[in-house]
Amino acid sequence: MYYYDYYPFWAGFFYSLGIELVTSSPTNRGIMEAGLKKASDDTCLPIKVLVGHLQAFKGVDAVFIPRLVSVEQKTYLCPKILGLPESVLGAVPEGIPVLTLNVNMREGRRSFLKELEKFGVQLGKSRGQIHQALSEAYKWLRHYEYLRKEGWDFEESISCFDQIMDKSTGDRIKKADNNTGTDELSYPEQDNRPTIALVGHSYLTYENYSNMNLLQKLKQKANLKVIENVKLEEIEAQHMSLRKKIFWSHAKKIFGAGNSYVSNLEVDGIIYLSCFGCGTDSLINDILARNARISHKPYMVITLDEHTGEAGVVTRLEAFVDMIERRLNNETNLSSYGECLDRNSSIV
Numbered sequence: 001m002y003y004y005d006y007y008p009f010w011a012g013f014f015y016s017l018g019i020e021l022v023t024s025s026p027t028n029r030g031i032m033e034a035g036l037k038k039a040s041d042d043t044c045l046p047i048k049v050l051v052g053h054l055q056a057f058k059g060v061d062a063v064f065i066p067r068l069v070s071v072e073q074k075t076y077l078c079p080k081i082l083g084l085p086e087s088v089l090g091a092v093p094e095g096i097p098v099l100t101l102n103v104n105m106r107e108g109r110r111s112f113l114k115e116l117e118k119f120g121v122q123l124g125k126s127r128g129q130i131h132q133a134l135s136e137a138y139k140w141l142r143h144y145e146y147l148r149k150e151g152w153d154f155e156e157s158i159s160c161f162d163q164i165m166d167k168s169t170g171d172r173i174k175k176a177d178n179n180t181g182t183d184e185l186s187y188p189e190q191d192n193r194p195t196i197a198l199v200g201h202s203y204l205t206y207e208n209y210s211n212m213n214l215l216q217k218l219k220q221k222a223n224l225k226v227i228e229n230v231k232l233e234e235i236e237a238q239h240m241s242l243r244k245k246i247f248w249s250h251a252k253k254i255f256g257a258g259n260s261y262v263s264n265l266e267v268d269g270i271i272y273l274s275c276f277g278c279g280t281d282s283l284i285n286d287i288l289a290r291n292a293r294i295s296h297k298p299y300m301v302i303t304l305d306e307h308t309g310e311a312g313v314v315t316r317l318e319a320f321v322d323m324i325e326r327r328l329n330n331e332t333n334l335s336s337y338g339e340c341l342d343r344n345s346s347i348v
Contacts, residue, residue, distance in 0.1 A: 001046060001081050002068060004154060004202040010064070011161050012140030016133035017125055022060055024053040027209035031056055036306055038091045045275045045305050046203045047080055049210060051091040062097045069104035075249045076106070078280055099123075148228060154206050194324045197225040197261040199254050199288075200273030201281075204304065211273060212310040214302070214317070218271075221321045225267060230257040251280040258288045262295050269298035269324045271317075276305035298324055 007023075014021045024031070027049055035052025057063060065085035068077050076082065085100050092098055101119040105112060113134065120130040140161065147157040198218060204211055205226065218224050235256025239245060246252045254272075261267045270292060274281040285301055292299035300320045302313060 001050060001078075001084070001203050002071070004206045006071075006141070007158065008144035008161060009137045009141040010066075013133045013137035014064075015140075016136035017123065017129060019123070022057075024056045027053070027207060029209075032209065032306070035091075040087070042277070043080060043087070044277045045210060046201070046207070047088070048306065049203075049207065051088050054088060054091040055093060057093060057096065060096060062099045063092055064099045067100055067102045069102060070106040071103065071249050072105050073108070074106065074245075075247050075252060077249055078278075193222050194268040194321065194328060195223040195225060195266055196321070196324070197229075197258070197264075197267045197270045198273060199227055199258040199261070199270065201250050201254070201275075201278075202227075204273050204275060211304060212308070212313050214273065214313065217314065217317060221317070222268075222324075225261065227253055227257040230260050234260050246284070248280045251284045254281075255284050255287060258284075259291060262288065262291045262297050267297075268328060269300070269320065271320070272299070272301045274301060274303050276303050298327070 011021055031052035032049060033052070034055045035048040035050070038055060039048040039051040054063065054065075065088070067084060068081050070076050080087070085098055089098065099119070099122060101115045103112065103115070113131075116130050116134060117127050120127065125133075143160070144157055147160065148154075196218060198205060198215070205215065208215070215224070235253055238256040238259040239252055241259075242255075246255055258270060258272065261270050270288070272281075272285050272288060274285060289299055289301070298320070300316065302316065
């Protein structure tokens with residue numbers, strides 16, 4: 001569920017401890033169908049995909065499923081993520097043990113370190129080895145964030161960790177250690193195309209099979225903005241405008257980035273990528289939709305589940321882009337006759 005955010009962290013942690021880390025293959029039809037058969041019907045699509053990935057493991061000594069409670073202070077994760085690993089325990093192949101630990105940053109890094117030390121006892125590692133592995137994990141995470149800031153996509157960034165002992169990669173890691181920039185991701189822009197922002201959970205926006213390769217389709221038709229383009233300071237500023245703070249981590253980022261794009265004149269439209277049955281999305285989407293309506297910003301929601309067809313998604317995407325292009329080309333062609341309408345007018 002947080003693979004696209006923190007995989008480099010755990011890769012660096014286990015690598016430092018001398019433990020081989022094996023990941024499942026990219027999501028495919030077989031993995032999806034296996035998850036649909038095994039997962040509970042009331043879970044969301046990403047959980048069903050996770051169940052399919054768990055069943056794909058063969059010949060491993062253990063499966064690592066951390067209990068993700070909070071990744072930053074004063075926030076929690078989605079209730080369905082909080083229920084891991086118990087809710088997916090039945091999907092783990094028989095005979096393969098499950099390794100887990102609590103990740104709860106609400107209580108600070110010191111509490112997290114204590115959890116890692118307890119986890120190290122299960123792995124047969126000393127406190128000193130765990131401390132060194134934690135330091136290496138943060139180094140890998142900073143390296144990953146640096147590559148994303150430089151414009152690398154997820155696949156390109158991850159490929160570096162397969163060659164982590166290469167000298168050139170090591171140099172980039174050292175450079176990332178000295179980099180204090182924010183998580184920014186940029187794609188080459190073309191002035192003659194509209195700019196569209198895509199907001200949503202990372203396990204949907206970067207999961208190519210589940211979203212039917214939506215990122216690539218968007219980049220072919222428009223200049224693309226994502227959540228990582230918005231600085232953390234801006235997300236916090238947008239969050240402070242609410243009467244009550246959002247206490248779900250992903251929802252907080254989605255709202256902060258989405259609301260920033262609503263008021264950004266360089267962004268011509270916003271697409272909210274959601275999954276059917278997501279409780280946090282039902283709230284955040286409603287807030288963003290209201291704000292977009294007030295600002296007259298084109299806004300579209302794409303809801304995914306196991307029944308979503310690619311043809312329907314492509315049709316809606318093309319219609320949305322065409323609508324934005326017509327608006328950009330014709331919105332300045334105002335008639336010389338008739339009354340001037342204000343922003344709140346609803347009739348012509």
